[in-house]
Amino acid sequence: MSTSYDIVCTDCRESWNPEHGMRRERVMEGLVEMAPQLAALYQSLTTNENFDPDYELSISFQYVDLSFFSKHAGHRLKVIDEYDRARECD
Numbered sequence: 001m002s003t004s005y006d007i008v009c010t011d012c013r014e015s016w017n018p019e020h021g022m023r024r025e026r027v028m029e030g031l032v033e034m035a036p037q038l039a040a041l042y043q044s045l046t047t048n049e050n051f052d053p054d055y056e057l058s059i060s061f062q063y064v065d066l067s068f069f070s071k072h073a074g075h076r077l078k079v080i081d082e083y084d085r086a087r088e089c090d
Ligand SMILES: [Zn+2]
Pocket: 009, 010, 011, 012, 013, 071, 072, 075, 076
């Protein structure tokens, strides 16, 4: 049995749930640590005319929603597992 992980913004109570489930907690922790850089990358990609707006970034074969990191730049992000997710919903 494997657990999948999400990243939640504890300020906005919004989460990013990878489409196919992310089962590598350390990768998610790494994404949280890189949140400022990911937000900056999103800004660069969306303002650089050399990039198509439909670009996609994958890390460890997982699509990364950079707009989530941009929207929640400077907010408190943390990794939660599917059981935390269930608790947050009640
Ligand atoms: Zn937020």
